[in-house]
Amino acid sequence: MVSFYKFRSSSRSVLVTALTASLAACGGSDGAPVVSLPELASAQLAVLETSDLHANVVSYDYFKLAEDKSVGLERTATLIKQARADFPNHLLIDNGDTIQGTALADYQALVSPLACNQKLATYKAMDAIGFDVGTLGNHEFNYGLPYLSQVTGTKFNVEGMAAVASQPTCTGPAFPLVLANVSSKKDGATLYKPYTIISKKISAKDKDGKTIESTVKVAVIGFAPPPILLWDKRWLDGKVDVQGVVESATKYVPMARAEGADIVIAASHGGWDTSAYTATMENANYHLAKVAGIDGILMGHSHGEFPNAACTTPACNATGVDKVKGTFHGVPAVMPSYWGKAIGVIKYDLVVKNGKWTIDTSKTAVSVRKALLDATAKTYVAVDPTIAAAIKTEHEAAITYVKTPIGQSDFALSSYFADVGDVTAIQVVNAAQADYVAKYVAANMPQYKDLPVLSVSAPFKSGFAGGTDFTDVKQGPIAINNAADLYLYPNTVYAVKVTGAGIKIWLEKAAERFNQIDPSLTTAQALVSTFPGYNFDMFTSNDMQYEIDVTQAKGSRIKNLSYKGVPINTAAEFIIATNNYRATSGTQFGLTAANTIYASPDANRDVLIDYIKARKNLTLAADGSARSWRFTKVTTAGPVTFTSGSNKLAVAQTAGFANISVVSNDDGSGKGQGVYAIDLSK
Secondary structure: OOEEEOOOOOOOOOOOOOOOHHHHHHOOOOOOOOOOOOOOOEEEEEEEEEOOOOOOOOOEEOOOOEEOOOOOHHHHHHHHHHHHHHOOOEEEEEOOOOOOOOHHHHHHHHHOOOOOOOOOHHHHHHHHHOOOEEOOOHHHHOOOHHHHHHHHOOOOOOOOOOOHHHOOOOOOOOOOEEOOOEEEOOOOOEOOEOEEEEEEEEEEEOOOOOEEEEEEEEEEEEEOOOOHHHHOHHHHOOOEEEOOHHHHHHHHHHHHHHOOOOEEEEEEOOOEOOOOOOOOOOOEHHHHOOOOOOOEEEOOOOOOEEOOOOOOOOOOOOOOEEOOOOEEOOEEEEEEOOOOOEEEEEEEEEEEEOOEEEEOHHHOEEEEEEOEEEOOOOEEOOOOHHHHHHOHHHHHHHHHHHOOEEEEEOOOEEOOOHHHOOOOOOHHHHHHHHHHHHHHHHHHOHHHOOOOEEEOEOOOOEOOOOOOOEOEEOOEEEEHHHHHHHOOOOOEEEEEEEEHHHHHHHHHHHHHHEOOOOOOOOOOEEOEOOOOHHHOOEOOOOOEEEEEOOOOOOOOOEEEEEEOOEEOOOOOEEEEEEEHHHHHHOHHHOOOHHHEEEEEEEEHHHHHHHHHHHHOEEOHHHHOOOOOEEEOOOOOOOOEEEEEEOOOHHHHHHOOOOOEEEEEOOOOOOOOEEEEEEOOOO
16 A cells, blocks of 8 residues: 655655565554665665646547547556556556546536535546556646646635634545645745655565565655746745745755655756756756756656657757656656547666665666557557446536527638638637727726727647648537537736737737748658647738738738738737737747736636627628638649648538649558648639
8 A cells, every 4th residue: 555655845755665575564664674675675666646637537539539549548447457467566657737628527517516515527537547647737727726726635724715723624635735846925835745655565685586565655745837927927926935946956856865755856847948957947857857856857847748759849859958868867667649649658776775765777767658659550469347337427417508609600611721810719809808898998997098908819729740730610500519629728918908019919920820931842841840830829800901911020020910900000009819828928929918907707618609699690601701810822842741630631622722623532650640732822
């Protein structure tokens, strides 16, 4: 049985208490006789990781109301069982972004909130698997501190909440949560224990090969991305402080070692950025690896895989990064994709030296185990049936909720071709946001009554996860699940005031979605860069018109920017409806806190639902064809290509794109993607 050592504010050392089986009766710590570990005894220990589950408990797409075999903790559970069989000595750690991300999560948080004595569906499933410890990611904070406190069973001493003594004891997960770099402004203490030390019983062998039982102490320290203060400012401002990842590790790693930890694992919800370190860095793990005393880093947040021998990004090929072995500066690090698609594994070989378990670093192995078995055949590991059974009631309630009808549409709303200008899935979002902000300004902000109100939004689903990762709302009835498909995140509406010059800066940043195209090249050039689709903000108003010249360098691509047919006045002021993430962390888009004039408490998705209910019937002419932007016309010597869902040319043609052609309906990735070409001269 795993026991958990509570965090102690003092740094007094705790003697190693691992016992051989034959001497187990002799006792251990807390006053019992202490025995030495047999010199040169050996063992293996595997640290297993999940990350970015985002409440994908079952293999189901609540937007499409259909099975999705590519996701789900119920398949991850099978990978975990297999890994446990391969590595009898193991720990299972979750790396955050766990409780938000599906309609199931939103239903439990916003629609039919859990009672204090109810356990979150995601935690029910995780407890059925048996996690040892977890940390928190940025999305844990999306629903606010009171909700997070309740569902994690943790009392917060923060402003705006009742005194700790008056807070009820609510039901959280059966495993502890740790987080070292988020503290209360009220008393300076961390919201969660910074770390826990797990005394893990293991099977080992003495130097003669005889099987013995022993104990190894593993400290797990958690870290969240510091930008949560910006991303969820509405919930966190004035209530918590966030420390840098490296600074927090430098403080707590020595304390964990002093308490007797044999191994220290950093569960750090972030990726890795090889630029100069700052305390506000979002993806700090490259620098975290330099902190003395850390034996392994569990990563997430970026929704990628590491190790990854095929990775060609500068970060994968930076000095100190071994993308094949999976190390930063020699420290093992792993990132296991997202949505339950894989688990991460760090396998350690341990040996007793001078009476203490140590790591034989020459034998450490890092790997990612995927649920996808065959990309061509699209076969996946089987589900663990106990997971769906554990949350059957909650799953069915969420499905019933998302089927609630809210309106009709005479056209399909999709994002398959949003990268080339299709606005069918974006215009209605912009219209809803602009309508909401305009009404609020008219009623409450007379000082801005003469300013134009516009809106920007982005194609949140733009193919990152493959050919099915696009918004695809069929013509006909619209239900809540369709609205959730159109607006993926539980963001809130913000209004910002910007100048015409600011709009150009904003759009120039969004235009980094595209690679720079060389018209003279005869070989194929990819149109779309690695710049995330959810950052490709666009207007969808006939009043705002502009071109994107992809032959130009970043920062010089927006051409012929006009408002109501006249070149935009750089000094003119506009109100732009957007979301809290963009408004509060959009410095790269030219935004600062000073731009925000209204921080709404209402979710973008709820605003969208209310707008569709009021409109009742959406039409293509009024709600899905207002293109604000186009590519600057240019003739290229070779093809310009991009990927989208397979066999979707008809979607482009219906949306009016006669300059799109099919290169191949299968790009060979096994992800249901096709390759298309765009004629930029038309």
